[in-house]
Amino acid sequence: MTPPTPSAAAPLEVTxxxxxxxxxxxxxxxxxxxxxxRLAWKRFRRDRTGVVSAYIVIFFFVxxxxxxxxxxxxxxxxxxxxxxxxxxxxxxxxxPVKPNGGIDSNFWFGIEPQLGRDVFxxxxxxxxxxxxxxxxxxLLTTVVGVVIGITAGYLGGRLDYFVGRVIDILLSFxxxxxxxxxxxxxxxxxxxxxxxxxxxxxxxxLILVLSAFGxxxxxxxxxxxxxxxxxxxxxxxxxxxxxxxxRIVFKELLPNLWTPILIQSTLMLPAxxxxxxxLAFLNAGIQxxxxxWGVMIQRGAGFYTEDITxxxxxxxxxxxxxxAFNLLGDSVRDALDPKSKR
Numbered sequence: 001m002t003p004p005t006p007s008a009a010a011p012l013e014v015t016x017x018x019x020x021x022x023x024x025x026x027x028x029x030x031x032x033x034x035x036x037x038r039l040a041w042k043r044f045r046r047d048r049t050g051v052v053s054a055y056i057v058i059f060f061f062v063x064x065x066x067x068x069x070x071x072x073x074x075x076x077x078x079x080x081x082x083x084x085x086x087x088x089x090x091x092x093x094x095x096p097v098k099p100n101g102g103i104d105s106n107f108w109f110g111i112e113p114q115l116g117r118d119v120f121x122x123x124x125x126x127x128x129x130x131x132x133x134x135x136x137x138x139l140l141t142t143v144v145g146v147v148i149g150i151t152a153g154y155l156g157g158r159l160d161y162f163v164g165r166v167i168d169i170l171l172s173f174x175x176x177x178x179x180x181x182x183x184x185x186x187x188x189x190x191x192x193x194x195x196x197x198x199x200x201x202x203x204x205x206l207i208l209v210l211s212a213f214g215x216x217x218x219x220x221x222x223x224x225x226x227x228x229x230x231x232x233x234x235x236x237x238x239x240x241x242x243x244x245x246x247r248i249v250f251k252e253l254l255p256n257l258w259t260p261i262l263i264q265s266t267l268m269l270p271a272x273x274x275x276x277x278x279l280a281f282l283n284a285g286i287q288x289x290x291x292x293w294g295v296m297i298q299r300g301a302g303f304y305t306e307d308i309t310x311x312x313x314x315x316x317x318x319x320x321x322x323x324a325f326n327l328l329g330d331s332v333r334d335a336l337d338p339k340s341k342r
Contacts, residue, residue, distance in 0.1 A: 043335040050331025056324035060317075064131045067124040074108075076118045078125045078291045082107075083116015090116055101309030109313050113303050123313055125291035127321075133203055133286075134272035137210040141272075142265050144211060145218030150249060150257070152219070153226025163219070170216040176278065179209060183284040199290045206285050210272055218264045222257060229253055259336040266329035270322040277318060293318050 044050055063070070071077055083090040089097060094114045096102030101110030101119065109119035152163035186205045187197045229235060230253070238248050273293070279285030280294025281301075288295050293314055300310035 040335045044331060047331045047334065049327055050335070053324040053328040053331065056320065057328055060127060060321050060324075061131065063124060064128040067121075067128040070124055071121045074121060076107075076121050078117060078122040079289060081115045081117055083111050083114075085116075090114075095303075095306065101307055103309070110309055112299065112310065113307075119296075119310065119313060122291045122296060123317065126293045126296050126314065127317065129203075129286060129291055130273055130276055130293040133206055133210075133276050134269055137207045137214065137272045137276075138265055138269045140207060140211040141214040141268060142218060142261065145215035145264075146222060146257075146261060148215065149219035149222030150226050150253060153223040154230055154245070154249060154253065156227075156230075160223070163223070167216040167220050167223075170213055171220075173213065175213050176275075178213070179275075179279055180282055180284045183209065183279065199286065202286055202290075206276060206279065210275060214268065214272070218261070218268070221260055221264060225257055225260060226253055229256055263329065263333045263336065266325065266332050270325040270329075273318070273322060273325075 076082070083094075083096070089102065089111055090113070091097050096111050096113065098104055098110075103110040107118055107120065109123060111117065112119055112122070148163060152160045183205065186209060187201070190201055190205075191197050235248060235252050238252050243251075276285055277292070277294035277297065280287070280292045281298045283298075286292040286295060288299065296314035297311065297318075300308075300314060304311045
């Protein structure tokens with residue numbers, strides 16, 4: 001008698017060497033945990049330098065956002081001239097009576113010579129001003145650079161040639177010298193020569209001018225990336241299926257460009273912080289009495305031979321922030337693109 005054959009519908013039981021049925025496959029779960037974003041995040045968390053830098057950068061941004069609240073709790077503001085209003089704070093030469101810039105329990109970072117403003121609150125608002133301008137310029141530069149770079153690379157032809165020449169011209173400009181010479185001209189377009197330029201107008205002009213000369217580098221990078229991607233099979237397949245140019249750009253090209261965009265942005269912001277502070281130091285950007293990193297360094301430069309305290313706080317804080325953000329940018333680059341590690 002022939003033994004009965006198993007039904008075709010009945011599943012065959014597979015056992016391992018021990019005779020036990022193995023656990024269900026976790027392929028789906030593993031594929032989720034191995035997504036590019038998760039892998040990049042894991043690589044970044046293992047980078048101690050990147051994590052510490054991220055905490056420092058977040059700390060500075062929290063200070064910038066909460067500057068009014070911190071100043072209110074501290075009980076002082078950056079505009080009031082305490083040395084002029086209260087006796088015993090400044091000597092006959094308009095320098096703080098107490099040593100180390102007048103640091104004590106009432107003035108944590110001391111008071112400014114001559115005017116007698118509180119250095120701590122002035123620094124808080126100075127960080128706020130500089131980061132606001134640098135962040136806005138970075139966002140605007142990134143948007144303009146992404147739009148122009150992708151458009152030129154994808155469409156090609158005469159538009160690509162024209163954009164390439166414009167980029168070459170912008171990158172050949174000595175930007176710092178041009179900013180110093182050009183910023184007064186920009187202000188004069190909106191305000192008569194004999195009137196003071198409002199702070200909001202100075203900040204807006206700085207953002208626009210920095211962005212106008214900053215988009216070229218990121219546009220050139222993305223243009224080169226798109227020139228390579230548009231010949232790939234997945235883009236050709238999308239064209240064959242009748243996908244519109246908009247869909248190809250947003251669904252096929254842009255997802256492959258987030259890594260260079262993010263890396264360039266993280267490296268661009270600290271550069272804008274130093275550029276904005278440099279323009280303020282040279283009287284081509286934000287000016288006293290508006291709090292700003294560059295304004296503080298400019299004021300401190302006039303007194304560093306008598307007391308270096310007024311240079312230490314803005315100088316050291318800027319160095320710490322720029323260094324942390326540059327290290328963060330390097331860590332983000334290594335996490336997103338491990339092949340770039342040296």
